[in-house]
Amino acid sequence: MATHLDGNALAGALSEVFRADVTAARARCAGCGGVSPIARAMVYPDAPGLVARCASCDQVLATIVDAGDRVFLSLSGMSTIELRR
Amino acid sequence: MSFTTRGFSGRRREENPRLPPGQTLFDDWPVLTAGPTPHVDTADWELTIQDETGTDHRWDWDGLLALGVEDVTVDIHCVTHWTKLDMAWRGVSLDKLFQDVESEHEFVMARSYGGYTTNLPLEDLLDGKAWIATEAEGDPLGPEHGGPARLLVPHLYFWKSAKWIRGLTMMADDEPGFWEQNGYHLYGDPWKEERYW
Amino acid sequence: MSAPPLTQLGRSRPQAAWHVATVAEVRRETSTAVRLTLDVPTWPGSEAGSHLDLRLTAPDGYQASRSYSIASSAPGGPVVLAVDELPDGEVSPFLVHEVRPGDQLEVHGPLGSFFVWRPGESDRPVQLVAGGSGVVPLYAIAAAHGAAGDTSPLRLLYSVRRPGDVLFADELAALRGPAFELELVYTREAPATWAGPVGRLDKEALAASTVAASARPRVYVCGSTRFVETIAAWLQDLGHAAADIRTERFGGL
Numbered sequence: 001m002a003t004h005l006d007g008n009a010l011a012g013a014l015s016e017v018f019r020a021d022v023t024a025a026r027a028r029c030a031g032c033g034g035v036s037p038i039a040r041a042m043v044y045p046d047a048p049g050l051v052a053r054c055a056s057c058d059q060v061l062a063t064i065v066d067a068g069d070r071v072f073l074s075l076s077g078m079s080t081i082e083l084r085r
Numbered sequence: 086m087s088f089t090t091r092g093f094s095g096r097r098r099e100e101n102p103r104l105p106p107g108q109t110l111f112d113d114w115p116v117l118t119a120g121p122t123p124h125v126d127t128a129d130w131e132l133t134i135q136d137e138t139g140t141d142h143r144w145d146w147d148g149l150l151a152l153g154v155e156d157v158t159v160d161i162h163c164v165t166h167w168t169k170l171d172m173a174w175r176g177v178s179l180d181k182l183f184q185d186v187e188s189e190h191e192f193v194m195a196r197s198y199g200g201y202t203t204n205l206p207l208e209d210l211l212d213g214k215a216w217i218a219t220e221a222e223g224d225p226l227g228p229e230h231g232g233p234a235r236l237l238v239p240h241l242y243f244w245k246s247a248k249w250i251r252g253l254t255m256m257a258d259d260e261p262g263f264w265e266q267n268g269y270h271l272y273g274d275p276w277k278e279e280r281y282w
Numbered sequence: 283m284s285a286p287p288l289t290q291l292g293r294s295r296p297q298a299a300w301h302v303a304t305v306a307e308v309r310r311e312t313s314t315a316v317r318l319t320l321d322v323p324t325w326p327g328s329e330a331g332s333h334l335d336l337r338l339t340a341p342d343g344y345q346a347s348r349s350y351s352i353a354s355s356a357p358g359g360p361v362v363l364a365v366d367e368l369p370d371g372e373v374s375p376f377l378v379h380e381v382r383p384g385d386q387l388e389v390h391g392p393l394g395s396f397f398v399w400r401p402g403e404s405d406r407p408v409q410l411v412a413g414g415s416g417v418v419p420l421y422a423i424a425a426a427h428g429a430a431g432d433t434s435p436l437r438l439l440y441s442v443r444r445p446g447d448v449l450f451a452d453e454l455a456a457l458r459g460p461a462f463e464l465e466l467v468y469t470r471e472a473p474a475t476w477a478g479p480v481g482r483l484d485k486e487a488l489a490a491s492t493v494a495a496s497a498r499p500r501v502y503v504c505g506s507t508r509f510v511e512t513i514a515a516w517l518q519d520l521g522h523a524a525a526d527i528r529t530e531r532f533g534g535l
Contacts, residue, residue, distance in 0.1 A: 003507045005531045011393035012335040015298035024396040039396030044119050048164050048244055048264055051119040058121060065268035067281040072268025090338040092380045095346055095372060
């Protein structure tokens, strides 16, 4: 059944790429300019990859494709990510 | 570090010469979606083929159906490893839509309501290989399955069969669509298991 | 002031990694759910509210993985999950019917640093709203709140179909006290002694049984996608700021 989850659901896949959890990090949407924690994105898990969209404007923020021995990560819909120390 | 989990076999997988490598037979029809489901009424639906001359070829719903629908039974192979055999579809052959389109370009970008895109060589859409599908398994295509109309290109992985199709744009070069930009293969032949870059 | 050295980045939080978990106990929790207690010697502990990915591997190499909220958060203790069986599922029926003590499972975690509660982080009241098995991370929060002796007011509104569906029923009842209030909503069937209404939550009932927006609570909502969206929309109608509402959808309808 087609459904969507929160950006929390990205934590597992992103932890393979980033050393620390980034789902609590805020990101700026390249579409509408809104700034929001990645965990608040809308995540569509029932697709050939994970698709995270801006909760305000539906712009695709990120995609993660699991190719087994590789992972393809696109963050092209986020113009900036704020990482807290 | 992976190890076998005692007692776990997962979904039933079987050998079948009609199954491309790495595929699993499914009876149900999973719904995959990369975003919100567009709801397009047939009264508002329109399909456009754009060529390099700037000429737009347009069909509304009745105009599409007036070209003549045909029944096709094909196997569907999704890149997420499921295959569904002998699916009954009804739709309009793209040969009919391209009959009066003059173009030097050899590639096509399929565009959907909702913004999805996928790229295909023109020759993969012609000669009885592709349709604008309006019905499946005896019912009009629901929005969750790409209705009112989706592209149907059964010899390629199913992400190429764009749901909620609204247009085809001729391209000089094979530029990547949505999934092709994000890791998936530019062409996507299931028999060669062309899943990723 | 100079920036802290890069080595401190993320150091305070346990990092996600793959771990081998050994099933210590499988306990029937409700008619559809089991409680799995896992021994994970390498587990770094987890914050209350976080989750993990659990991966199963078939003899032919086929793998399936799913995310599960973690019901525990005590450092050094076992990792506790509650798994509700999805009738058409692939992983949950295996975990509910097939797994037994001594089995080994692969887990990846702990995951998520947004839908978490940290003791002493804020004096503001906290409202938790659970739909069905969405209670798991919220139970972890309530237990961590109790264990820390945190005095910020905490309330849990927990919607279940029937009395027998309540997860962690005894533990939640034992946590009740001056700083933790538990309120149940029965949507299909209530206990014989129940004086309240039976039926789905509506906006008025939500308003009546949660911390008022004027008290500026921090709100955590977890449940099916539809439950979470309905509750989150009502909370905003009731005056809660969107930024004060954290959600975790687990899919389904």
